[in-house]
Amino acid sequence: MDCDVDYLSNLPIEIFLHICSYLDINKSLPALKCVCKQFKFILSDDLVWKSRVAGRWFPNEKGIEVDWLEACKCIENEASYLRDPSTCDQLVSERAHETDIDALHILENHKTIFTGSRDGLIKIWNINTEEKALEKSMILPCAHNGWIWRIESEDCHSIYSCSFDHSLKHWNFSGDNLVEVWSLDLKFPVLSIKLVNENVIAAGVHKEAVLVDRRTGTSFRTIFKDNHVKLCLEMINDNYLLANGAGKKICCYDLRNDKDEVVSFNFGQVTPLVPLHLATQQNIMYVADGSSKFYSADITKNEPLALRVSFKFNNT
Structure with missing residues (x-):
């Protein structure tokens, strides 16, 4: 073998960049830029970092100036942080419920957690950060007669829960007591609720979603009619409602003019799994399914294929 041949510098750029994709962006890659002028030239190209970050993040405004290297560092550092168990405090309560927990809600004081289970119980926990433990403060037996699917709160006192037993309930929480x-009774299994202005929107195994007056507990209007089970609801700017379901389609509805569908995202073209959870920040929608991935989409774009992989977490 000819020892004078520099095989690494003669690699095709595509193979070199593929090798770089396995290297740490904070230490290994900066050191690699110092090896030779060719490596420095390749790794100084914005297109390298834009390609590396593609599919995981994109700016939500057109024409925005982006430092793609810094954007890549932020995304990969965050992913590394979330994968590392040592960076997170684990608060564990063994056998918190006898059956699966489908509803979990943290109050805005960040000190209290509500859990709802398939056993029909609501349990309230105090977060003890010093002991790194959850301390059970109270149990509300028979809160519902079926699986509890969602718990939401308006503040630290007004709590809402829904269940497969067709009920939507409003509770008053005083810190040491929970009073209905x-x-x-909405006549259908309620799988998702969302607080909007003075109302609560309830949806589930029904072709319509129902608006309920939070003050009186009376339903007064139905919105978006389709045949899909709605597992989760999310709001954007108090005007647009996102709804996902078993149809693998995420729809956006304008509540101001009762317009049914503004834009839809065909989740089935990205993954065969059903979208289970939604979250929003500004105009970006984040979606999680039953795999180790979650996805993002710019909801301002009327593009069904705008959904893309944001992160893929290790199963460990």
């Missing part, structure tokens, strides 16, 4: 204010 009203209960509404």
